Amino acid sequence: MLSQEEARKEAVGQIGIKHIFQALVYLDAGVASQVMTHLGVNSKRVREVITKLTVIPKEQNESTIGVMTFSKEAKEALQLSAVEADKMGHGTIETEHILLGVIGAQSHSMTQIINMLGINLDEIRNLTMKYIADQKKHADEEPQHDTWKQALNQYSYIPAHGRPEDMMRDVYGNSPLNAFTVDLTQKAEEGKLQKVLCRSVEIDRAIRTLCRRHKRNPILIGEPGVGKTAVVEGIAMQLLEGHVMENMRNKRIRQLDIGLMVAGARFRGQFEERLTKLIEEIKSMNDIILVIDEAHMIVGAGAGEGALDAANLLKPSLARGEIQCIAITTPKEYRKHFEKDAALSRRFQPIYVNEPSDKDTREILYATAEACGKYHKVNYNTDAVDMALKYAKQFLPDRYLPDKAIDIIDEAGSLAKIRYHEQVAGLYNESGVESTLDTSTKGTITEKQTLGLFDRIKSDGTSSETVNPPMNTETETKDESTGVYKGYQVDKKLEAELLLSDYSSDDYYTSDDQLSDIGDTTPICEVNTEHVAEVVSAWTGIPLNKLSQGEVDAMKNMENELHKTVIGHEDAVKHISKAIRRAKTKIKNPDRPIGSFLFCGPPGVGKSEIARALTKLLFTKENLIKLDMSEYNEPHSISRILGSPPGYKGHDSGGQLTEKLRKNPYSVVMFDEIEKAHRDVLNVLLQILEDGKLTDSRNQTVSFKNAVIIMTSNIGSSLIEKSSNGVHSFGFNIDTNTDPESSYQKVKHQVCEELKNMFKPELIDRIDDVILFKPLNEDQLKQIAILMMQDTVNRAKENGIQVTVDDSFVEYILKLPRDSKGGARPLRRIITTNLDDTLSDFLISPDYIPGLKYRIAVDENSQVVLKAEAPKEAAGTPTEQVTPPPAIIVHNSGSELLPLLPTPNEVDV
Template sequence: MNLNFDFNHIRARKARFARLLSRRYQRTLLRIFAFLLVIVAALMVYVGLRVGYLVGALALADLIIYLWYLGDLGNSQGEFNPNSGTIALHLALDSRVLGRLRAKNPSPYDLWQAVNGLWRQRFFTVRYGIGTAIFEQSLSKDPGHTPIVLAAAAELAKVEHQTSITSATLTTALLFTIPGHDAYLKQLQLEPADLIAGITWQHRIEIVAERLKQRRSFGGIARDWTAGYTPLLSRLGYNISNDIQATGGLLTRDVEIHVKTVDQMINIMKNGTRNNVILVGDVGAGKTTSVLSFAERLLMDNSVPSGLRYSQIFSLDASTILSQVQDRGSLENLVLRIINEAYHAKNIILFFDEAQVFLHEGTGSVDLSNVLLPILQAGKVRIILATTPKQWQELSANNPSLAGVMNYLAVPEPDEFGTMRIMEDQVLLIEYKNHVTFMYQALREAYRLADRYLQDQAFPGKAIKVLEMAVSNAQNGLVTPESVQQSIEATLGVKVQVASQTEKQQLLNLEDQIHNRMINQTRAVKVVSDALRRSRSGVGSPNKPVGTFMFLGPTGVGKTELTKALADVYFGGSDRMIRVDMNEYVQSKDVERLLSASSSETGMSFLSQVRRQPFSVVLFDEIEKAHPDVVNVLLQLLDEGQIKDTSNRSVSFKDAIVIATSNAGADEVRKHIEAGEDLESFEQSFIDQLISSGQFKPEFLNRFDEIVLFRPLNKNELLQVVDLLITEVNKVLDKQKIKVDVTQAAKQWLVDNGYDARLGARPMRRMVQRSVENVVAKRILSGEAQAGAMLHLDVQDISAESVQRENNPTK
């Protein structure tokens, strides 16, 4: 790339002169100065002072310079040809940069000095976190390196279809030529493409700002004189067009698919035969935005057919209409009056948002299809309806004649690129309303988290919702990716932020903490701890559950206890465990109940619980009891980390640990252990046996991350279980400041009398309850044990209680 720079070129001189007036306050001062000079000159001439003419000349010169700035200096366009092999810097550079370039033979550092402090450069500092230090420290001061920077800038300008090299392009090019910039960008969670998107974003902001500055015509004072009065509509409806007019036009992004939707709406409405459109799209896909965009086009686009131009769109709300009437007859009468008013006014388009509430009988909704059908068939009144694909499907099935007269228009969800562009526009409104500034990375994070956690809504609506939520977590007015993560964590109770130091320590010592609550089963504890560490360090797959485990083994060995301990220790409480008793899903028809999206009087459905609390431990207890069809449903959950409910909405398990427990083959395990075999030695053959005996299908077992065998507890381990149980008793008694101490002999007695090889640790709880807790209860009631007391229990204390109970079991 050849480079030449004529420092004294007239464009460069003009740019340097224009810099004197580049700030708004400078131009304001110039105008005030001219005005004052005119007054002084007039006064001087009036009193006969000849010098007044000189002052007048100064005032006029002032005005002329101001006009020159407005018409020429402030809008000097570059003449950049990206395809020529030579860059004439005095022609190619944006005049704002050119005016600040002081070196005749500029180095990359001189170029940086020229852009540093300009709005487009500061944009990258604020919105991307790219500080000035990297430029100050890394840019070359050798003019010989400048062509490389300008070649990069030329390439960017070419991509962006720019006619000059702007400060944004130059800043980006300067950064791209710094060695090691990739690593620097990665630290900021950025890719080079994000910076290029930033150049486009800036350009877009400038266009929007320019649009808002321009005077916009909405038809003038006589626009509505040919339209009729609409008192009823004004009272019961909401005039969208008025809103647009009041705000001077919305910031509606010209996303290709939305432009297409609006074009189709205009095409349908201009024909005048069937003047209706039903917009069908998921919640958040942009149905209402499309209507707003349509309203804006009708007001401001000269190419709109004259029959539609300046039409007013009134949005109708079912609850407002319902609140006005007592009975169905009055309701139909009212709706007819509204439609009649719209018809006679001639310039009204009615918009029924969430059309299902007007076409379906229910709480807060009403079936008006009988009223609307003849009106839609006649096509005399322009009507827009909006609904979701599911509702449209139901409507088509229940009322085919109504569906038949409507002009179906799909509102598809924009792709990631389109969504990001919409977010960039919408964020300006959010910033304006809340006095905050969003970082670009916050937008990316909002997109990512909305995609992951708000699966029952569509883009761009759900991403914008996340952005709005993040405002409350802004720090010093800046919304960062962390702000977005905090808001998601607070709303959904999931963990998305990088683990804090305390949490890291907790994760590293998770086994110890779990072992405080359960005895042995070291392997099981380790595999679940490993899964959590993988997930929180970002090593695990983000598209699967945190971990999926099958716990096999006899009853009373700690399978469920481990799940509870995990929920308590790491997930924040035992309420974080969602337990599904598979004994309740033994028939094929139970699949529907498992996938139910609704909640009944008896409680929330399983999937509703997961949707409400995605960060949890999901326990499928006694999985071997479930019907094979139920098990098949779980295959998808284990594979993809999500399943669809009966309403076809996805429910994510990607933040959950999924554990299935089974007693299948428990006797077999016990036999092996009693024969003195290690778990590891017969684990694989045992699993093969479970498959060959038909208890589990191989495709089901293979989907678990780990299958863990729990071994029966021996008497020594049960002694430790007794310790844990007594600790629990002491925790309860702590409120009364009473403590229990059980002697080693008494503990041994409890184990000897409570041990049952088949039931594991389970009888121990009963034993402690029966012996220790009963003794303590009696002593408290008799006044023997008071606050501050320490109760020492020995064998004779607890055995007496136990014997007494056996002799008189009814007590």
């Protein structure tokens, strides 16, 4: 530095204000040099004046001077230069700011120098401001650089391939504070910070901590999204408004970018050098409060072999109170990093930031909706804001308020604006003039412009029946959220002409630029509850629209929907449908799962199948979480559900159940064959069934409130089989004088007594309902066989193979011997052997002719045959006569057949 060289020549240990002034005159570039040249002041004249006023000690020379420091007057001048730069809104301190600081400081030596040079202080200030104004005007006229890199390469004094430290020094001077921090106080002064609501308690506690004598470093601890950074911004707003103690009114809040400080520090000592310089600068200024967001990153940041991390570099200054710091972190990271380092944690005062209440969150959301409305140019109605809060709590349990609700509001505004412009684009496409319009200047058609368009069409002489705006008809309605009419019928040619003729009219058209100039008071559309529901539905994958009449009908017909794939078991379907209806109509207890059921019955009767059908009906096929409890028959198996304990391998991976449900909270969870699980594993179900939540090994809570819990068991199978005769609808008829419902309840009571001998009573009492599954009769087995065969036919059709199954083949399958106690599972094995294998063998044989439709049947000799059917003629189109090949015997069973059931229909998909 030139000022340092001049101070060494005088053999003094400090850089004075006159040395800074001398360096400004010596520079060949900058506003300060231009001002001095304009006033006739050159370096030779300044040196002569300073030499007359300076006495150099004889006993010292410049070689004996060590580290140079700034004098009190020099520090005051530099602080004034920073103030001047802030007043002008400049991001860096230039020579003109330093010149104004030098002449503004109350320095006796500078007064003497100015008087001896014969210049006036007011003249210097006025001329400096004139040069700054001219420089700004010239900069505005120059073309802007596309990228920051081009701007750096533009100027020769910044090396294109220099070290990052050199480039930082050129851009920011010698101030790491400007290079690695952001001034939140300046943002507050510029109005770039939004007003902080409902955090006065946390802000007051943080300010009290900052005013303490010792440990003046608060650390804000809270979950992601609860508003920790907003508390810091609230402190900055309090400093700006002056609502703090006198010793804090001149403080400035600077937020550290630890990532930027670490970036580029490739060699040992670079990071430590940057952080040390930053600490020294903060200590010298004595009015900086440093904010470290994600403060756990300082533990280990920059540490390498033989190097210290950021935390150890900060500890001494924090302990001596030389710097003040506000740290921000999460409870998990605080426990992981700070509590393990007692020397670091004791230097901070913890302040916990909790989730706001519903009332406070609603107030925050109303303010956010106003800000988002100005940005998106939309209006938010109160119902949409209230629904955003409701859905955020209900459907996003893994995130925290108010952040998750704010995200919903923001995206709903974006969605409403996009939907609006899509409707406008559809209006242009309908008119047929899209190709002739200049898309670079296309704007928005509002309700006023649409009505004006109808008026113009009507006044042009067209029939009023054709052009009147639609009124209260089923096909012609106005979308209240956008002001656009749907379903109207007008002359497209006339409409196109009017659009083209009035394309530049201010009355009927508003361009994007004009829309921006109008301001925030002209929203183009409204955000309603449907937009909020669509956003949440896209995030969670479930429909969230209001219960329309079609959905009400679907809830009424849920039994029929389930019976499309579930054969029999009317009682199970009825009880499950009731539970789903309670959930859909919001009547169920919101703190428990949608429903919890224990399915008891013999194997192979459809307990797992009804769980799959319910999953497909409510969600998607992928939302079925099935746990085979035979794999959890050891006490330590509970770690597979909740995750491994700390210190064990796989602790960070979480549990099999908890992680799956965290990703898909809307699922059907099936615990298959629950009686095979260990008792310690069953204890996990107590919390799930009662509170609708579960805490895993990582202390994270998983919600089961939107899940259906199904447990299957074979307990009581013998009782059910003995009591079932297939006469009544429920299949239980112990006493001929009692109705089916009474007999069902008697058997259910006996099964529950047997369940209590196996499970704890507190588990049985928490289950919503125990449902008994009776054995399948022959009619039900036939329907199941048809469904299984349809699956095979559908798979063949997907591969271009047309196959139908004759009812004789269905009867043939049912007559084959099988284990009657296995339910439908032996039937599936028989179909695989006789249908799937038969088709696969035939398709690779030379008898197969592609393009023909085949029918598989059984002839009078009990032989399985494949018959090719001749293609049908299309109406009015003659085709060549094709003689189908004879029937091919593909299978001849020697098994003893059961009596046929007469149903002459054909299975054809």
